Amino acid sequence: MDILVVEDETAIADFVQRGLEAEGYSVACAHDGDDGERQALGSTVDLVVLDLMLPGRDGLSVLRSIRREKPTLPVIVLTARDAVEDKVAGLDGGATDYVTKPFAFDELTARIRAHLRRPPQAEATELDAAGIHMDLLSREVLLEREPVHLSSREFELLAYFMRHPNQVLSREQILSAVWGYDFDPGTNVVEVYVGYLRRKLATDEHPAPIETLRSVGYRLAVR
Numbered sequence: 001m002d003i004l005v006v007e008d009e010t011a012i013a014d015f016v017q018r019g020l021e022a023e024g025y026s027v028a029c030a031h032d033g034d035d036g037e038r039q040a041l042g043s044t045v046d047l048v049v050l051d052l053m054l055p056g057r058d059g060l061s062v063l064r065s066i067r068r069e070k071p072t073l074p075v076i077v078l079t080a081r082d083a084v085e086d087k088v089a090g091l092d093g094g095a096t097d098y099v100t101k102p103f104a105f106d107e108l109t110a111r112i113r114a115h116l117r118r119p120p121q122a123e124a125t126e127l128d129a130a131g132i133h134m135d136l137l138s139r140e141v142l143l144e145r146e147p148v149h150l151s152s153r154e155f156e157l158l159a160y161f162m163r164h165p166n167q168v169l170s171r172e173q174i175l176s177a178v179w180g181y182d183f184d185p186g187t188n189v190v191e192v193y194v195g196y197l198r199r200k201l202a203t204d205e206h207p208a209p210i211e212t213l214r215s216v217g218y219r220l221a222v223r
Contacts, residue, residue: 001046001116002026006036006062007078008054012101016049016078019105020112033057041069047116049108052079052090060093067094067152071136074115078103091179094152127162130209130222132201134162148200153178157193158201161210161220170217194218 003025007013010031017027028043030036033054040048040062048066052059059077066073074096079086082100090098097111127134133142139155141148150158156178161169171190179189194210201208211219 002028002044003047003049003112004028004030004036004039004043004045005049006030006033006040006054006059007049007051008032009051016105016108020109023109025112031055033059033062037062037065040066040073045073047074047076047112049076049078049112050095052077052081052086060089063090063093063095068139071139076108076111076115078108092151092153094156097179127159129162129165130220131206132158132162132209134159143201144203150197150200153193154196154200158197161218165220165222168213168217168219174218190218 003020005013005016005020005027007016007029008031013029013031017029020027028039028045030039034056036048036050036054037057039045050059050063054062059079063075063077066075075094076097076099077090077095078099078101079090080101081087081090087098096115099108099111125136127136131144132148133145134140134155136159139152141150141155141158157174160174160177174190175187194212198208198210201210209221211221213219
């Protein structure tokens with residue numbers, strides 16, 4: 001597996017590179033945003049570890065470019081920015097996972113293994129269910145042929161529902177698949193984002209097709 005580490009602090013980049021190579025991965029490094037974007041988009045990479053505070057192009061800009069060109073490529077943000085608003089910005093920007101510095105190397109490698117184990121979603125580039133059309137490459141969503149504007153996290157959540165039509169999905173399944181790491185058990189992030197989707201997918205004629213099954217989870221109902 002080929003991993004790209006985009007990190008401007010040389011000591012951290014070298015530490016992560018040596019550790020991952022000892023685990024059997026092939027690792028390349030970039031020390032600024034411009035080079036990181038070039039390598040992520042121009043070479044075969046299975047996963048990116050990305051700092052946010054980079055010289056040149058900033059990490060969020062690099063992340064947006066990766067999501068636009070390679071929507072299924074796992075990107076783990078590794079950053080000293082640990083404020084809630086920074087995490088929200090990173091996840092909404094399309095990060096697969098978010099790890100804050102200082103970090104335990106074993107935790108980072110565990111998350112890398114988890115994301116590399118996931119089956120690739122690249123076979124289908126378009127999804128259709130419940131009157132919704134989703135283009136995974138252009139990241140465009142149409143509801144009954146009308147465009148729906150979604151944030152990156154809303155898009156990933158809807159894509160997960162659309163890959164599992166009529167299937168009941170638990171909060172834990174959704175958190176793992178869409179956010180990529182464990183939240184505090186008391187978090188209401190799934191409920192909040194399901195609410196966002198429902199408001200955007202409801203029409204004058206029909207409510208949004210996402211159903212709640214109390215104490216069980218959620219389901220995208222396809223009639």
